[in-house]
Amino acid sequence: MSGPHDSGDRGDLHDAAVRLACVELVEILTDYLEGVLPARDAAVIEAHLALCPGCAAYLAQMRATVRVLGHVPVETLSPEATSTLLAAFRDRPAT
Ligand SMILES: [Zn+2]
Numbered sequence: 001m002s003g004p005h006d007s008g009d010r011g012d013l014h015d016a017a018v019r020l021a022c023v024e025l026v027e028i029l030t031d032y033l034e035g036v037l038p039a040r041d042a043a044v045i046e047a048h049l050a051l052c053p054g055c056a057a058y059l060a061q062m063r064a065t066v067r068v069l070g071h072v073p074v075e076t077l078s079p080e081a082t083s084t085l086l087a088a089f090r091d092r093p094a095t
Contacts, residue, residue: 017047025055033062033072 025048031037032045049056065073 013043013047016044017051020044020048022052022055025052026058029059029062030072033066 025045028037028041028045032042037045049059062072
């Protein structure tokens with residue numbers, strides 16, 4: 001079978017980063033911080049962070065917390081925290 005799409009990797013990463021929802025990023029950020037995320041997923045996260053100031057700020061906050069606690073604070077990723085985060089994103093003017 002031959003696919004109609006040219007599945008080159010150029011631009012594919014950027015596309016995945018744009019389509020990655022902030023809530024999805026938050027869900028896998030723990031794995032990213034623990035270094036257990038596949039390289040491909042980590043690259044998508046990094047590309048998304050470059051595009052999304054909200055997630056970049058969230059990651060900076062998480063990294064600071066990890067530095068203090070010495071481990072990834074799983075509690076921070078509760079549904080309540082995620083809702084608060086998303087509410088904060090909604091307040092941001094779309095650019
Ligand atoms: Zn984001």
